[in-house]
Amino acid sequence: MTARSVPTDRDVDVVVVGGGPAGSCAALVAARAGLSVVLLERGPFPGSKNMYGGVVYPRILDELIPEWWNDVPIQRWVTRRSTMLLTETQALTVDFRAGAWGAPPYNGATAYRPDFDNWLACHAQAAGAQLITSTTATGLLRDSAGTVIGVRTDRPDGDLTAHVVIACDGVNSFLAKEAGLYEHTDAKHFTLGVKETLALPKHVIDERFGVRGREGVDIEIIGATGGVNGGGFLYTNLDTIAIGVVLKLSKLGAQQQRPEQIIATLKQHPAIAPLVQDGELKEYSAHIIPEAGLTMMPKMTTDGMLVAGDAAALCLAAGIWLEGVNFAMASGMYAGQAAVEAVQANDTSAVGLAGYQRRLSDTFVLKDHRKLRRAPALVLSDRVQHLYPGMVANVVERMFRVDNPNPKPGVRRIFNQERKRAGVRRRDLLRDGWTGFRSFG
Amino acid sequence: MILACLKWVTHPGEPHDERFAGISPADQSALEFALVQAAALGLGVTAVTVGPAGAEKVLRDALACGAQRAVRIHSAGTLSSAEVADALAAAAPAARWVWCGDYSLDRGTGSVPAYLAAALDAQQALGVISVAWQGDGVVATRRLDGGRRELLSVAAPAVISVEGATAHLRRAGLGALRAAASATIDVVHPAAPAHIDEAVVRAYRPRARALAAPLGEQPLDRLRALAATGAATATRVETVTLAPPAAAARIAAALREWGYLD
Structure with missing residues (x-):
């Protein structure tokens, strides 16, 4: 020193x-x-x-x-990252596992x-x-x-x-x-994060989430926030799991929904309920998050x-x-x-x-x-929040559905049909795609 | 010298995490009374606790509030109330006034102040719910049954234990807090206890009580009296009208007969 x-x-x-x-x-x-x-x-x-x-x-x-x-x-060291797209009854998950993240120098941790x-x-x-x-x-x-x-x-x-x-x-x-x-500060630049911590035995968490030792899972969720723009998350701790939602404040206020009700609905989703079943509530907490990035700095x-x-x-x-x-x-x-x-x-x-x-x-x-800089607005936009999850889930459902004796339809045809059914205009889709490409590409 | 005894207690759910350790509101009240009395009498306060190095945080807080000296009696394990009192008395034999909390965070027996008063050969006022200053002395109010109160006029040397709601500990100033962070804390290693208090480690055994022989002319009657727990036979209802001395004698005789008096 x-x-x-x-x-x-x-x-x-x-x-x-x-x-x-x-x-x-x-x-x-x-x-x-x-x-x-x-x-x-x-x-x-x-x-x-x-x-x-x-x-x-x-x-x-x-x-x-x-x-x-x-x-x-x-x-736990996060060795599995999943992104889930949820509708009321459907779930599309992109799941990635990296064994290297469970050893030095590690990547992320709960x-x-x-x-x-x-x-x-x-x-x-x-x-x-x-x-x-x-x-x-x-x-x-x-x-x-x-x-x-x-x-x-x-x-x-x-x-x-x-x-x-x-x-x-x-x-x-x-x-x-x-x-x-x-x-200036504006409520629309903030989200409200609410979280429940649920206790479960370690071996139960290991079995449910397919991990061992200090390996952990980080699941990000889109489309299960009860019509309020935002997202969900589910993290594994050693002998607890944290499940919660991040909600756009302005929308939450406008829709007059209670955040704990939104979490309760998320916990009942068919894709989530088996993961959190029998978890004993240990903590409920809430926190404001500045999510507008450069816009609000x-x-x-x-x-x-x-x-x-x-x-x-x-x-x-x-x-x-x-x-x-x-x-x-x-x-x-x-x-x-x-x-x-x-x-x-x-x-x-x-x-x-x-x-x-x-x-x-x-x-x-x-x-x-x-x-x-454009990503927060895109991710929290009404289309990404309310139209795209259902559209994509329906496309995938029809892709994997076997309608014999009908022949399998082409993916492009399914996509266009579902896009129209969801009420998504082609130019909006292209615009969002371009914004996403410029942000994430 | 005025002594403020602060019992540092870890959280029962997190016994090894000192972040959740602290002192009780009663101990905080005791410290506040010590500081107020010290200011009135022109004396200094010595804050003392028993525990490991982590316990020094409460002493630094006490120094920040106005205590002049801090003493940590080193102990890594659990001591009995008598041992704690002996160690406290040895660390501050010249204490004129000793202030303690009536209860600690772990809700112990609350017996240290009494042991300490004995060890210092001092007066004691325990479980005090309010304090008034009277010259160099103290008028302490204690709770009695039936909502009654007891006023004790206490003179030094004395040990006083106070309840938690009796005073609100002052908030330490920022400068004092910073200075206390690097203040010296005297560490005392207590002498090995001269005796082992067997009562602490001995398993609980209820005291034997002499019971009257069962009543009954025949053995079977006496067996029945025993099997029926004696409730029907040993508590015979008897209404008598006697003069007070005779009534007292009759009651004593009945109690003796039933085995309540030797």
Whole structure:
């Protein structure tokens, strides 16, 4: 560890708000560089307030914690990924299994975020960051020029000054909004994720999902959200499974449906019910997700402040790719690096912190979002949500149906018939196909 | 010196996960009373707990709230109430006021304060539901049966255990919290217990009770009396009208006959 600097005109060099993946990575990087760092967490421990419990892709940790897989607290390594297309009675599944993902250096893992986040924060503490829990940052401190110079907390004597504030306070970031980094926010940019955690014996999960040991399954679902635009998911933990839906907020409100009812309907689907049967409900939780990608991203820097993770809307929801924690960790890491540069150069203005935006732009964090900028709208569109699943499922059903003595019809003919039956116009199909090709191609 | 005894307890469902460990609301109240009294008397508070290194978090929290010194009595295992009290008394023999919670998170016996009062040869006021300050002393209110209350005038040295709702622990300031993170915590290794409290490890055995011989002229009657649990024969209903001294003597005789008195 480098010798820690002692700031003269501030309490600390860097204050990181939020002990999630972004915050801990930012604190870890800055503390390793020898800066004095405070990591503020509003819960009694990092991850304690977290409702997430899905798949984490920790590849970016290679740059921070060598051989992180040796002690990372994960549930199962994802070795099977499936995408399911559901109608009321049909299910079309594309299933992929990769044995290599079950061995170092691994790919993704299911994890309980209270364990994962706490582990990451412990690394930040070991690097020298001071973790302060049960403390909420309630606002920003500014100097007469408007530069952010720290945060105000809900504790007595609670002002904490710093050269750089890194806001990792999650989706709906009050600090980023107070700093004026969000020009506007719109409910249509958010989805509501709701999840049930169901306990099942490990051997039952292994048998039902065809896995062994620490192998796990990640199933993404389209078309079983009760008419509300969104998607479903089903993940295997060691002795629990997580099933849930992600619902477009504006549609959920307009249709006045209850999310728990939508999950209950999903659990009764013929393709899902055998997988979750007899699961004992252990937890029900909900969380807002920023899913509009580039459309909703704020300015990432201002004088004395950076914003990272969910607070910066760095969540990739692009159909087959549903990622957030890796973007949070990477953005936190780059924010920490930029803060170190700025403090060492004694310039923590927006110009001095510009290295953050540059790093985001040069790496997967913004490159993926730029490439897939049209994907969130496409995936959550009415046609993809409500017309295409039924159309595709009917095509497949007719392809595999044996109508002897009638001869087998051509696929093209079936497709055109089903397209018309679903009410899908050819030009809309072509337009969506082109959008999808440009995004995913 | 004012001592605040804080029992660090892990969550029964997660006994090895210190994230879920902590102290009870009663212990928090005890710490608050200790801090208030210390401010009034111009004394310092020493926060003490018994446990492994993970227990130091509650001591750092106490330091952040205003305690001047923190002592951890090292223990990796389970100690009996008497052993805990002995260790606490040895760590702070000069304590004038000792504040404890009336119950811990694991809902133990609540007997440590009483043992501690004995070990320190101090007054005790246990299960206190409110506290009033009276000069250098304390007026403690205790609960009695039937909604009645007992007022105890307590003078130092004394051990007081309080219920959880009696006080709300102050919120530590940010600066104090940061300073407490690197504060020194004295670690004491208790001496090996001088005796083994067999009552702790001995299996429960109900005390033997002398029973009156079964009534009956014939052996069969006496057997029937035994087989019928004695309910029909041993609790004969008898209504008598006597003067109070004679009535008391009659009741005592009946109880003796039924085996309730030796």
